[in-house]
Amino acid sequence: MLRKLVAGNWKMHGLSGDLDEIRQIADQSRAYPAVDVALCVPAILIERAARSVPGFAIGGQDVHYAEKGAHTGCESAVMLLDAGASLTIVGHSERREAQRETDQLVKEKAQAALAAGLGVILCIGESLDVREQGAAVQTVLAQLDGSLPDSIGGEAELAIAYEPIWAIGTGKVPTVSEIAEMHAAIRRRLDDRFGADGRKVRILYGGSVKPSNAAEIFSIADVNGALVGGASLKAADFIPIVAAAS
Ligand code: 13P
Numbered sequence: 001m002l003r004k005l006v007a008g009n010w011k012m013h014g015l016s017g018d019l020d021e022i023r024q025i026a027d028q029s030r031a032y033p034a035v036d037v038a039l040c041v042p043a044i045l046i047e048r049a050a051r052s053v054p055g056f057a058i059g060g061q062d063v064h065y066a067e068k069g070a071h072t073g074c075e076s077a078v079m080l081l082d083a084g085a086s087l088t089i090v091g092h093s094e095r096r097e098a099q100r101e102t103d104q105l106v107k108e109k110a111q112a113a114l115a116a117g118l119g120v121i122l123c124i125g126e127s128l129d130v131r132e133q134g135a136a137v138q139t140v141l142a143q144l145d146g147s148l149p150d151s152i153g154g155e156a157e158l159a160i161a162y163e164p165i166w167a168i169g170t171g172k173v174p175t176v177s178e179i180a181e182m183h184a185a186i187r188r189r190l191d192d193r194f195g196a197d198g199r200k201v202r203i204l205y206g207g208s209v210k211p212s213n214a215a216e217i218f219s220i221a222d223v224n225g226a227l228v229g230g231a232s233l234k235a236a237d238f239i240p241i242v243a244a245a246s
Contacts, residue, residue: 004218004245005159005202005225007038007121008232009061009089014045019052024235026053032246036225039232040089040121043075050084059087062095063118065108077116087119087157089227091147093165096123103146111149114156121159121204121227122147124186128166136164136178137185144189153197160186160203161227167207169229176220179205183222211240218245 008025022039029037038057041049050058064074080088090113091106106122113120124143126136140162152158162182167173174182183203190198205217206227217223225245231237 002200002202002224003034003036005036005038005204006228006238006242006245007040007059007087007089007159007161007204007225008228008238009092009206010039010041010045010233011061011094011229012042013233014041016048018233019045019048021233021235022049022058023052025232025238026056028235028239029056029242032242035242035245037242038087040087043080043083046080046085047083057086058084059089059119059121060085061089061092063088063090063109063113065105065112067112067116077113077118080113081116081118085118087121088113089121089123089161091123093123093125093163093168097165103143106147107149110147110158114149114152114154114158117154117156119157119159120149121161123161123163123206123227125161125163125165125168125207131164131166137182140182141185141189144186148193152194152201158201159225160190160201161206162186162203163206163227169208171208173208173213173217176216179217179223180220183220187222209241211237211244214241214244 040059060080090109110120126139130139202224204225204227209226209228
C-alpha cells in the first residue's frame with residue numbers, strides 16, 4: 001500500500017498575510033502522520049513559507065528545465081531547492097493551455113527537477129470534448145507517454161496527478177468508475193514502463209476535491225492521494241481532506 005499524498009496547489013493565490021494559514025495547515029496536518037501533506041505555493045512565497053513551517057513540504061508550481069541562464073522570469077530546480085522547496089508541480093493544464101507547454105517540455109522539466117533532487121507532481125488530463133468523444137483514456141495515456149521522464153527511481157519522487165480539465169474549479173467530478181478506469185490505466189502504463197520503480201509512483205486525483213467528496217475519491221483503487229486547488233487555501237477545508245485520506 002502506498003502512503004497517500006495530499007498536495008495543495010495554491011495557484012496564483014497567497015500573500016504574506018496568508019503565511020498564518022500555511023502555519024495552521026502544517027500544524028493541523030501533524031494529527032495525520034499516515035498521510036504525506038504538501039502545499040505548492042507561488043514561487044515568491046516559497047522561501048517564507050518553508051521558513052515558517054520547518055519539516056513541512058513546500059513546493060513550487062512550475063520549474064525550468066535548465067539549471068541557470070538567460071531565461072527571464074523563470075526559476076530552476078536548484079533555485080526552488082535553495083528556497084526550501086522539496087517538490088514542484090509540472091505540466092498543470094493551466095500552464096499547458098496558457099503557456100502552450102508541450103508534453104516534450106513537461107518531460108524536460110520533470111527530468112531536470114528529479115535529477116536535481118526535487119520531487120515532481122506531473123499533471124495530465126483530458127478536455128471535456130475529448131471525454132465526450134470517448135477518447136479520454138487513450139488521450140491521457142498518450143499525454144503520459146510524452147511527458148514521463150526517461151527514467152525514475154532516484155532519490156526524488158515522481159507522482160502523477162490525473163486532473164480532468166473539465167473538473168478543475170467547476171464543482172464537476174468524474175464518476176467513481178471513470179476515475180477508477182483512468183487510474184487503473186495509468187497504473188498499468190507506469191508498470192509497463194518502469195516495473196518495480198513504477199509501482200512506487202503515486203497517482204493523485206485532482207479536480208474539485210472537497211471535504212464532501214474526498215472520502216469517496218480516496219476509497220477508489222489506484223487513487224493514492226489528491227491534488228487540491230480551491231479547497232487547499234483554508235485549513236478549514238483542506239484538513240478534512242487530509243483527514244479523509246488518513
Ligand atoms: P480545484 O480543486 O480548484 O478544482 O483545482 C484542481 C487543480 O487544478 C489542482 O491542481
